[in-house]
Amino acid sequence: MTSAPDPVLTDLPQDLQEAVAQTRRTVAELHAELPRNGLVAWTAGNVSQRVPAHQDGPELFVIKPSGVSYDDLTAENMVVCTLDGAKIDDGTADDLKPSSDTAAHAYVYRHMPEVGGMVHTHSPYATAWAARHEPIPCVLTMIADEFGGDIPVGPFALIGDDSIGQGIVETLQNHRSKAVLMAGHGPFTIGKDAKAAVKAAVLCEETAMTVHVARQHGEPERLSQEDIDKLFARYQNVYGQKKSA
Ligand SMILES: O=C(CO)[C@@H](O)[C@@H](O)COP(=O)(O)O
Numbered sequence: 001m002t003s004a005p006d007p008v009l010t011d012l013p014q015d016l017q018e019a020v021a022q023t024r025r026t027v028a029e030l031h032a033e034l035p036r037n038g039l040v041a042w043t044a045g046n047v048s049q050r051v052p053a054h055q056d057g058p059e060l061f062v063i064k065p066s067g068v069s070y071d072d073l074t075a076e077n078m079v080v081c082t083l084d085g086a087k088i089d090d091g092t093a094d095d096l097k098p099s100s101d102t103a104a105h106a107y108v109y110r111h112m113p114e115v116g117g118m119v120h121t122h123s124p125y126a127t128a129w130a131a132r133h134e135p136i137p138c139v140l141t142m143i144a145d146e147f148g149g150d151i152p153v154g155p156f157a158l159i160g161d162d163s164i165g166q167g168i169v170e171t172l173q174n175h176r177s178k179a180v181l182m183a184g185h186g187p188f189t190i191g192k193d194a195k196a197a198v199k200a201a202v203l204c205e206e207t208a209m210t211v212h213v214a215r216q217h218g219e220p221e222r223l224s225q226e227d228i229d230k231l232f233a234r235y236q237n238v239y240g241q242k243k244s245a
Helices: 014-031 102-111 124-131 141-147 163-172 194-217 225-237
Strands: 046-050 060-063 079-082 117-120 179-182 186-191
Touching: 014 046, 014 060, 014 194, 046 102, 046 194, 060 102, 079 102, 102 117, 102 163, 117 194, 124 179, 124 186, 124 194, 141 194, 141 225, 163 179, 163 186, 179 194, 186 194
Parallel strands: none
Antiparallel strands: 046 060, 046 117, 060 079, 117 186, 179 186
């Protein structure tokens, strides 16, 4: 059976091309938040975002090119992929490869339709918890607010195929957390869009550091499940300028 030809960006409906261009700008801008918040060293880490679905076009997402310096990331070199993780004819050089985590991001987008954005970092404190295969206990209101409980650990998986994506989905699919510490590797976060996933990555590192410091002087006490549920509901539904239901 012949497979469908790879999509060509300039052949897509005009409004879908515009949606791709906006997603590229957003993803390029959000990559700057990773070094700015001390979440990555050198070219580690990546951000992606799903392109809003279009009835007359393929499902697509945008992700960073592999191994390119954060100083050189632009909207124009953000790579456009199908949900199979295949790069489309997106106007970038044919030999510009997407992130080495493209298959992982694609797997999550295929299996978790509610996920609109993803981030991967090697932020030092969260990565240290991942090295120990240890979940970050919910001992702080900020952990309850953003993650709804302990930040879980996912299985160790090699890079480049569906393995990491499968581990992320099996850990987060029925879990309130927006972050998973992939064992022996580092944090991956999800969100309704890439900005929400970046926020989760920032708060994951912040809480990983705080709990690590607290544990230097004894084991902090986990919040009660009742309080965790109340804190999560408030933060997700009321906090900030959200309109009360
Ligand atoms: O940890 C990994 C792969 O999971 C790193 O190589 C990753 O952080 C950065 O890779 P890319 O530059 O996105 O290909």
